Amino acid sequence: MKILIVGYFSEVSQSTLVKYFPQDWNVVIVPPGNEMLDHIADCHVIIPEPIQVDHSLLSRAPKLKLVQTGAGFDNVDVPACTQLGIWVANAAGVNAQAVAEHVMALILSYYKNIPFLDRFMKNREDESRLDYTGSELEGQTIGIIGLGAIGKKVAAFCNVFDMKVQAYGKTGAVQPDDLAQRTDLDTLLSTSDIISVHLPLNEQTKRLIDKKAFKKMKKNALFINTARGGIVDEQDLIHALKNGDIAGACLDVFESEPLSLDSELRHLNNVILTPHTAGMPDGRKFHRKRYDFFIENIKRVENGEAPASKLNQLP
Numbered sequence: 001m002k003i004l005i006v007g008y009f010s011e012v013s014q015s016t017l018v019k020y021f022p023q024d025w026n027v028v029i030v031p032p033g034n035e036m037l038d039h040i041a042d043c044h045v046i047i048p049e050p051i052q053v054d055h056s057l058l059s060r061a062p063k064l065k066l067v068q069t070g071a072g073f074d075n076v077d078v079p080a081c082t083q084l085g086i087w088v089a090n091a092a093g094v095n096a097q098a099v100a101e102h103v104m105a106l107i108l109s110y111y112k113n114i115p116f117l118d119r120f121m122k123n124r125e126d127e128s129r130l131d132y133t134g135s136e137l138e139g140q141t142i143g144i145i146g147l148g149a150i151g152k153k154v155a156a157f158c159n160v161f162d163m164k165v166q167a168y169g170k171t172g173a174v175q176p177d178d179l180a181q182r183t184d185l186d187t188l189l190s191t192s193d194i195i196s197v198h199l200p201l202n203e204q205t206k207r208l209i210d211k212k213a214f215k216k217m218k219k220n221a222l223f224i225n226t227a228r229g230g231i232v233d234e235q236d237l238i239h240a241l242k243n244g245d246i247a248g249a250c251l252d253v254f255e256s257e258p259l260s261l262d263s264e265l266r267h268l269n270n271v272i273l274t275p276h277t278a279g280m281p282d283g284r285k286f287h288r289k290r291y292d293f294f295i296e297n298i299k300r301v302e303n304g305e306a307p308a309s310k311l312n313q314l315p
Helices: 011-020 034-040 078-083 096-111 114-122 149-160 185-191 211-216 234-243 288-302
Strands: 002-006 026-030 045-048 066-068 087-089 141-145 164-168 194-197 222-225 248-251 271-273
Touching: 002 034, 011 026, 011 288, 026 034, 045 288, 066 288, 078 087, 096 114, 096 149, 096 222, 096 248, 096 271, 141 149, 141 185, 149 164, 164 185, 185 211, 211 234, 234 248
Parallel strands: 002 026, 002 045, 045 066, 066 087, 141 164, 141 194, 194 222, 222 248, 248 271
Antiparallel strands: none
16 A cells, blocks of 8 residues: 655654554655656555645546545545545544644734743843733634634634634524524624634635725734635735734635745734644644544555545445
8 A cells, every 4th residue: 555645744754654654554755746746656545735636647646546635625626536436535623623722822822922922031121121912812702714623613712711702604604503603704704803714715715805804804803814825815914914904813824835935924023823733733744633534544445445534425
């Protein structure tokens, strides 16, 4: 069984991953590019990150049995896989706890001004001159866009902090739930102190959050995205942050990844950035729950069974 993992991994991360899989499997980890094409012809499973799994790529993989993704699968042509008899599965919900915890860490870091205070202390500045703003979470209204596995976890955490929780689903207002008050998108945008996105990226959600959306938000609003960068018009977000349309942002995902070294986001003091690590709590590019799920799914397909969390149906 040959497993092809495509992505940008350090040597340490590669070593950790290879050792985690069954030792009788041939696990190959490569970045996107020609080296990936050298391995695609005889791989049985591909775990793709920053590449498009389209008909052109699939036509080079006659032995491929499974395309396994994390939570998101916007980079996979599912109909093409079905046509070629290849299973597609994601890992929906596996990283819900990790991402929800990351969201809370970002919220607390922003509201308690942790990055600023950390720099202040490490710069050994005079504490008598300390001047900063902060706030408590109690009573703040968070608007959650998308109340799936991750959104529900975030809602539950926010309830513990005595926050007001409201939510909106991509196909309309979410169903009544003890975790959140349902509302429409415009109301959520205009009345929330914190807005957190938890939607998949597709044609309906692409650049859903744009200039018009930011104009509807409160001036003191904090915008959080740990879902997919393409859901947000990044230039409109930068303009909103620089123009004072919103107060700040916490971002784990970006329209183009890795984030360009000269991106304006890296230079804005009202932004907290993390490098798409919300779903990887056990180390850079590693999450035990995620890879346990992958391994079990690969074994299922190897045994002629359908994978868990399948995204297509084969004869």
